[in-house]
Amino acid sequence: MRASASPAGPRSPIPPPFGSLPPVAGTEQRPTGAEDVAWDLSDLFAGADDPKLEAELADVARSADAFRERYHGRVASLSAAEIAEAVVERERIDSAVTRARTFAHLSFSTDTADPARGALLARIQELVAANETKLLFARLEWAALDDERVEELLADPALARWDHYLRAIRRYRPHLLSEPEEKILTEKAVTGMTAWSRLYSELLSGIRVTIDGEESGLERALAQLQSADRDTRAAAAAGITESLAPGLRTRTFVFNAMLLDKATDDRLRGYPHWLAARNLANEAPDETVEALVAAVVSRYDIPQRYYRLKADVLGLPKLADYDRAAPISTTESFTSWEEARELVLGAYADFAPEAGRIVSGFWGRSWIDAPIRPDKQIGAFCATTVPGVHPYVLMNYTGDRRSVLTLAHELGHGLHGVLAQPLGLYNAGTPLTLAETASVFGEALTFKALTAREDDPRRRLDLLTGRLEDAIATVFRQIAFNRLEDALHSARRGEGELSPDRIGELFLETQAAMLGEPVELSEGYERWWSYVPHFVASPGYVYAYAYGYLFSLAIFRRYEREGDAMVEPYFDLLRAGGSRPPEELAALVGLDLADPALWADGLAAVDEVLAEAEALAGELGLGRRSA
Secondary structure (H helix, E strand, O other): OOOOOOOEEEEEEOOOOOOOOOOOOOOOOOOOOOOOOOOOOOOOOOOOOOOOHHHHHHHHHHHHHHHHHHHHHOOOHHHHHHHHHHHHHHHHHHHHHHHHHHHHHHHOOOOOOOOOHHHHHHHHHHHHHHHHHHHHHHHHHHOOOHHHHHHHOOOOOHHHHHHHHHHHHHOOOHHHHOHHHHHHHHHHOOOOOHHHHHHHHHHHHHEEEEEEEEEEEEHHHHHHHHOOHHHHHHHHHHHHHHHOOOHHHHHHHHHHHHHHHHHHHHHOOOOOOOOOHHHOOOOOOOOHHHHHHHHHHHHHHHHHHHHHHHHHOOOOOOEEEHHOOOOOOOOOOOOOOOHHHHHHHHHHHHHHHHHHHHHHHHOOOEEEOOOOOOOOOOOOOOEEEOOOOEEEEOOOOOOOHHHHHOOOHHHHHHHHHHHHHOHHHHHHHOOOHHOOOOHHHHHHHHHHHHHOOOOOOOOHHHHHHHHHHHHHHHHHHHHHHHHHHHHHHHHHHHEEEEEEHHHHHHHHHHHHHOOOOOOOOOOOHHHHHOOOHHHHOOOOHHHHHHHHHHHHHHHHHHHHHHHHHHHHHHHHHHHEEEEEHHHHHHHOOOOOOOOOOHHHHHHHHHHHHHHHHHHHHHHHOOHHHOO
């Protein structure tokens, strides 16, 4: 039995350049010391030709057949002990599939142009679908039981370990179809959503940008948006805009296919609106998500005030879109890989020795793949739930401040994964809304370490503005993206297939609402929606960043007030993984997810940082308003 059609996989970062931006231009060519930092996947399999991989895949197929033969049509008659036995076996099968799929995904992510890696990934995705068609009967039969019988079974101590997991499956009860229908949807997903998502990823990886006669990948071009030189930023933006034109119609077609596929799925399953399925998966009531979105939109004044301050400091009447990531300092920071390791590891160790010990293992045991390479997946992620092994972190490290904080972020995911792993596949994974808890907390710890080392007021202002840009990217831009997705899904269902111009129009509209008067959008910027993979791969995903950021920030504020007294409750939260409802997990650290004040408190914390930055800029006499 399982709560969703696919086991937990790699966690993705915020889509660049709207979240964790690529490294600063000028540093990407500079050696960082991370050039040879590659992960060792042999803890999973020795390679694609490893006999162990083939043996495990064969065992999965046999085990799935045996599971179906033993339990099909019998779930209603099973005792609590028999159901527990069935769950244990189903988890063993899914764990084996997850290890194989993780290996294929990690291998593919470091070279998306290699046909052999792509073929292995496709083969295992097909196996996942084949397994699911054999085994989905279990969750359907469990969901079909009446409530009285379920409560009787769950009262038995034999199912205590699986209580939340089994209850979570039943959340989908109103939206499940018959077994034949579920089989069809599962098998067709391989050539539907899964295939479209992979195609989109390959299209993005293949984009090449020409700037001043030199060609580079999208990752390096995006990095130049952080250059201190405005002409360089403008040239990079123009090059990116131009590079997004040739394949725009193809990317638009893929996106329309995804929009229609989701609309069809939602209709067949009876979901009342486009975000309902995501909210259900996140264990987040519609009302809570609506309150979060409303709270963030009501504070769009924060990013607008920041961009006005930034324009003043840079001496500009207003910012262009390509100025948003510009450094306000005249010197660009650079942190080598070894320096980043010492800084991030020190921040975690100062918080708690156990955290430092766990994080240090990612370096000592080759669990990180760090350098930029041709055709490597852009961004960063942590594959957190890898049964029987450990998390893996992918980076594109080139030495700027954001790269350091992204490292801290992904290692937070890694810490969470290591602590929750003993719970097993089904209980370790968290809903997306809580998945960012440890990552944002780790960023906050590292940022605190950075500021503690900085006595110079001017460089302190640089740190504050960097922190604000991260908060804006994680909270406000992600909610602006949520507003865009809401408009796009609604428009596709009401208007039919959307043209590139129509999507671009909605993109500009929702971006302008958040950016406001201080930011002027350049001609062609309406194409920039088209390289954000989350819109295709994970519809509705993005609001979870804002949710997780503000939730984690609330935990960090409690830690700053209460000190070491918060360490064990925080570890209890991480160790609990997803074995309990989000409300219970939040209560471990003294927070109430049903209280709208939670969001307001987090937003107030961001406002406080902005006020400090505004005051410090005034004291330093920076910008027109302080002249």
